[in-house]
Amino acid sequence: MPAAEMLKLEDVHTFYGPVEALKGLSIEVRQGEIVCMIGNNGAGKSTALMTISGVLKPRTGAIFFCGERITGLAPHTIARMGISQVPEGRRIFPKLTVRENLEMGLYAVPARRGGDSPNRSSGSDRCESRLEKVFALFPVLKDRQKQAGGTLSGGEQQMLAIGRALMSEPKLLLLDEPSLGLAPLVAHRIFKTIQEINREGVTVLLVEQNARAALRLSHKGYVLENGRVALEGPSGELLNDERIRKTYLGE
Amino acid sequence: MKPLIIGLWLSLLFLPFKGPEAALWFFLISSSTLCAWKEVAPRVRTVIPALEAGMRRLTDRAFFTETVSPSLPYAAIAAFSLLPFLVRDYFLDVAIMVGIYVILALGLNVVVGFAGLLNLGFVAFYALGAYAYALLNTSWGIGFWTALPFAVGLSTAAGFLLAVPALRLRGDYLAIVTLGFGEITRLVLNNFDSLTRGPNGISGIAPPSFFSIHLGTLTLFYYLVFLATLATIFVTARVRSSKIGRAWIAIREDEIAASTMGINTTLYKLYAFAFGAFWAGLAGAIFAAKMRFVSPESFTFLESVLILCMVILGGLGSIPGVVVGAFILVLLPEVLREVQIYRMLALGAGLVILMVFRPQGLFGGKRVSP
Numbered sequence: 001m002p003a004a005e006m007l008k009l010e011d012v013h014t015f016y017g018p019v020e021a022l023k024g025l026s027i028e029v030r031q032g033e034i035v036c037m038i039g040n041n042g043a044g045k046s047t048a049l050m051t052i053s054g055v056l057k058p059r060t061g062a063i064f065f066c067g068e069r070i071t072g073l074a075p076h077t078i079a080r081m082g083i084s085q086v087p088e089g090r091r092i093f094p095k096l097t098v099r100e101n102l103e104m105g106l107y108a109v110p111a112r113r114g115g116d117s118p119n120r121s122s123g124s125d126r127c128e129s130r131l132e133k134v135f136a137l138f139p140v141l142k143d144r145q146k147q148a149g150g151t152l153s154g155g156e157q158q159m160l161a162i163g164r165a166l167m168s169e170p171k172l173l174l175l176d177e178p179s180l181g182l183a184p185l186v187a188h189r190i191f192k193t194i195q196e197i198n199r200e201g202v203t204v205l206l207v208e209q210n211a212r213a214a215l216r217l218s219h220k221g222y223v224l225e226n227g228r229v230a231l232e233g234p235s236g237e238l239l240n241d242e243r244i245r246k247t248y249l250g251e
Numbered sequence: 252m253k254p255l256i257i258g259l260w261l262s263l264l265f266l267p268f269k270g271p272e273a274a275l276w277f278f279l280i281s282s283s284t285l286c287a288w289k290e291v292a293p294r295v296r297t298v299i300p301a302l303e304a305g306m307r308r309l310t311d312r313a314f315f316t317e318t319v320s321p322s323l324p325y326a327a328i329a330a331f332s333l334l335p336f337l338v339r340d341y342f343l344d345v346a347i348m349v350g351i352y353v354i355l356a357l358g359l360n361v362v363v364g365f366a367g368l369l370n371l372g373f374v375a376f377y378a379l380g381a382y383a384y385a386l387l388n389t390s391w392g393i394g395f396w397t398a399l400p401f402a403v404g405l406s407t408a409a410g411f412l413l414a415v416p417a418l419r420l421r422g423d424y425l426a427i428v429t430l431g432f433g434e435i436t437r438l439v440l441n442n443f444d445s446l447t448r449g450p451n452g453i454s455g456i457a458p459p460s461f462f463s464i465h466l467g468t469l470t471l472f473y474y475l476v477f478l479a480t481l482a483t484i485f486v487t488a489r490v491r492s493s494k495i496g497r498a499w500i501a502i503r504e505d506e507i508a509a510s511t512m513g514i515n516t517t518l519y520k521l522y523a524f525a526f527g528a529f530w531a532g533l534a535g536a537i538f539a540a541k542m543r544f545v546s547p548e549s550f551t552f553l554e555s556v557l558i559l560c561m562v563i564l565g566g567l568g569s570i571p572g573v574v575v576g577a578f579i580l581v582l583l584p585e586v587l588r589e590v591q592i593y594r595m596l597a598l599g600a601g602l603v604i605l606m607v608f609r610p611q612g613l614f615g616g617k618r619v620s621p
Contacts (some may be wrong), residue, residue, distance in 0.1 A: 053511050091508040093501055104501055107494075108513025168513065177601035 005067075006031045006172055006203050007052065007083075012061035014044075014051045021047040022058070023227035028171070029220075034194070034204040036235065038248060039224035045207040046088050048224070049174045052205075053085040054078040066171070079108040084170035087209075088177050090161040094150025098141055101149045101160055102134060103127065104164040105167025134163040137193055155186035162190075166197065173197065175206045179213065191217050211248040215239045223248070254289060258282025282468050299608065305423035331477060335470040343469050347541055349581045350476035351534050354483045356561040357570065358530030358578040363559065364568035365491060367503030369426040371555055372413075372433025376406040376528035378440060378550035380535025385453040385545045388444070395459030403532040410528025414521045433555055441547040452546025459540050475619055476537060490526070497502055499523055500568075560602060565612050572614025 007029040014022040022044045029035045036118060037045045051061060054075035064072045074078040079085075084105070093101050106127060135142035138159040143150065158178055165173060175194065179187035191213055198204050207239055208214035215221050215235040222233040223244065231238065238244050264277035281322075335343055348378070355377060364369045387393040409420075417428045440447045447453065459475065480489035490496050498519045501509040510516045539545050557580060565576025583598055 054505055055510065074515070074517075075507075075510035076513045076515045085511045087511060091505050093504040093508070096500065096505060100497070102496070104509075104512050104514075107498065127317055136353060164512070 001037070003228075004031045004082055005029075006033075006065065007205065008064040008087075010062045010064070012048075012051060012058045012063065014047055014056050014058045016047075021227055022051065022061075027229065027232075028220050029203060029205050031171075031202065031203055032198075033220060034198050035220045035222070036206040036208055036220040037216035037222045037224055038208055038211040038214055039230075040079055040162070041209075043224040044227040045224055046176055047227075048206070049085060049087075049176050049207055052078075053083060053174060076108075078138070079168065082168075082171035083167055083174060083209075084108065084165035084172070085174040086161045086165045086176060086178065088180065090157045092149040092152075092153075092157050092160050092164065094148065096149055097130070097146050098149055098152070099145040102141070102164050102167050103130060105164045105246070106130075108168035108170075110237075130167050130169065134166055135198065137166070137207070138163055155182050155190070158182060158190055159193075164195075166202075170202065172203045172205065175177060175204060177207055177209060179208065179210050183248070187213070254285030255282050257285055262479040307390065328481065332474075334391070335473055340469055343473050345581065345585055346475055347469075347476045349578055350473075350480040351538050351541070352517055352558070352561065352577040352581050353574050354479050354530050354537070356565075357483050357487050357560050358527045358534065358575045359558050359564050360527075360568065360570070361487060361490075361499075361530070362527035362574045363562055364573065365496060365499040365503065366520055367499075368520060368523060369416075369422070370527070371428070371430035371526070371552075371559070373429075373527070373531060373558055374550045374552070374555040375413075375433045375436035376410055376531035378422070378436055378539070378545075379406040379409050379546070380532030381539040382440060382447060382453070382535075383532070384539045385456050386451050388539075389453055389457050392457075394457070395536070399533075400537050402536040403529055406532025406535065407525050410531075411521060412526040414524035414527045418517055418524075430552070430555075433550075433552060433573075437547050437550050440550070444461050447547075447584040450547060451542040452548070454544045456460045456539050456543045456545070472541060476541075479533060479537060483533070484570060484574065487530075491570070492585055495519065503568075523581035525604070564602065564605060567612060567613050569612070569614040572612055575613055598621060 005028060007027075009025055009027045012025045013020060026043065026050055027035070027037070027048075037048060039045055047056060051058050054070070054073055054077070061071070062069055065078070065081060067084060068081070086120055093104065096104070126229050140156055141159060141163055144156065149157065152160060160171075162175070162178065178190050178194065178195065178209055182190065187210070194204060194206065195217060204218075206218060215238055218235045220232065221235045221238045222229050223238070231241070231244065233241075239249075258278050258281040262274045263443060266274040298336050310320070331346075334346060338346075355373070359373045360369065360374075362368050362373070380402045383405045384395065384398045385399060387398040388395070413429070413432050415427055419434075421427055441448070441450055458472065491499075497515045498509065499522075501512065501514055502516050502519060506516055538549070542549075561576040561580045562573050563576070565572030565574065580598075583601070584595075587598070
């Protein structure tokens with residue numbers, strides 16, 4: 001039996017002013033999967049993630065999350081429904097400490113589940129247990145808890161950004177180019193961690209320039225060209241597809 | 252060579268106003284100063300980091316971090332609570348103005364320093380607080396304490412109402428709209444003769460009383476301002492380290508990241524505007540009670556700029572910094588009263604020098620979040 005559908009984009013058109021960045025994008029992410037979107041610069045990958053998380057509003061089309069229509073909702077509402085985004089370029093809060101950065105993730109915990117205050121003095125048990133989970137994934141963050149986020153290395157900042165997104169215990173994690181600007185070894189570690197996160201039950205939608213790594217990691221892949229899906233299929237098949245090998249894998 | 256050219260150019264500008272002899276003197280003085288500065292400047296640049304490192308070594312010592320700096324606020328509170336017994340009335344008068352500006356600057360610091368929203372019309376909320384008390388008191392004889400919640404409530408509500416449309420804008424556009432709001436408020440006060448008595452202002456405002464004690468004397472009024480200032484410092488510091496304060500700082504650092512973290516950015520920005528306006532309203536009511544007279548002249552755009560300067564001078568977002576900034580910018584014109592017409596010039600030069608050597612403000616180098 002196929003897993004339940006978690007996220008669905010139907011013919012989504014997003015504009016930057018007069019420029020149409022998404023020209024009818026339709027994708028589907030099922031629960032428990034890692035789905036990747038690959039494509040060239042300007043294909044609309046990041047725009048797609050920004051549209052899902054509500055930062056950009058689609059002009060037409062619909063987005064469904066767990067069966068609910070989330071098109072046009074405010075980003076904070078979407079975050080509270082269980083979609084957590086790790087934005088491109090990490091966008092951590094450089095002047096806050098590592099710990100404070102992680103606590104920021106708690107704003108997305110809905111109040112009715114007894115939302116934790118990120119205030120240290122009221123740092124509840126739940127906040128601590130979530131911090132411990134993140135530290136278990138990224139031990140280096142535990143050592144640097146009190147350091148300002150901006151002083152971390154690129155790889156550590158990426159870990160921090162992922163850790164921050166996990167603090168709200170999301171159902172769906174959106175990752176925008178997690179390997180960007182990282183040394184191959186560090187990028188490899190990040191990809192390993194993404195797999196680990198997924199095994200613990202978090203569905204992942206990954207955007208990557210590094211097509212080979214993304215396809216090896218994921219269950220299903222979408223190739224974006226000019227704001228729409230050019231090719232889709234199980235990642236293993238895409239890895240062996242002649243056209244993809246030529247255009248995106250450089251063979 | 253360069254100092255000579257600059258000197259010549261400046262003295263040529265000077266020539267039409269003061270005649271050739273003064274221009275020559277000006278040329279000699281300015282070019283020799285610039286020459287000397289050219290020699291000294293590189294050394295100053297090396298001395299400043301060394302001084303900072305020395306300060307840090309000193310302030311990092313256990314004795315300093317554990318004994319001196321926690322007790323510093325208490326020492327300041329003790330010193331200021333004894334002030335009326337130590338100084339002449341003139342200084343007490345200045346101290347009251349310092350207190351009012353500390354409240355104002357801390358209020359603006361919430362908007363500009365914490366949430367990162369440039370508000371150039373902050374004086375409007377100050378004016379609303381002042382006029383609210385002035386009108387309630389002179390028209391209906393309502394006392395200070397009864398009128399205070401209304402004055403503060405009015406300016407808070409105004410902050411909220413301005414924020415609703417203004418927060419659709421960002422950066423420069425927001426600054427322009429707030430500037431416009433400040434000017435509109437002043438012009439309304441200036442022209443709404445039947446209510447505000449226009450440019451003549453409202454006089455005969457009663458000073459506050461506490462039970463049956465009249466707080467008309469300078470000493471008692473000083474304590475009132477002192478307590479209000481302490482309350483402002485305490486409350487803004489507490490709010491900054493709360494969930495709301497952390498959200499403000501996140502919005503200032505990266506609004507998009509903050510919104511994807513689940514922070515309702517519009518709502519928190521509204522809070523920042525209203526919370527900042529709240530303190531401006533308090534300062535306004537106190538100001539009206541102190542002066543016992545209000546007129547639109549006290550609430551010009553320059554006043555907004557002055558308050559903003561206090562925040563920037565001390566270091567955006569830093570509460571001790573903003574307090575020190577307000578102290579300096581109220582005290583400096585008083586100290587410079589001797590040189591009368593040049594004092595604004597000196598003040599401006601001082602600000603420029605500070606921005607060259609310490610662009611982050613006096614206290615801005617430290618971490619902003621608690």
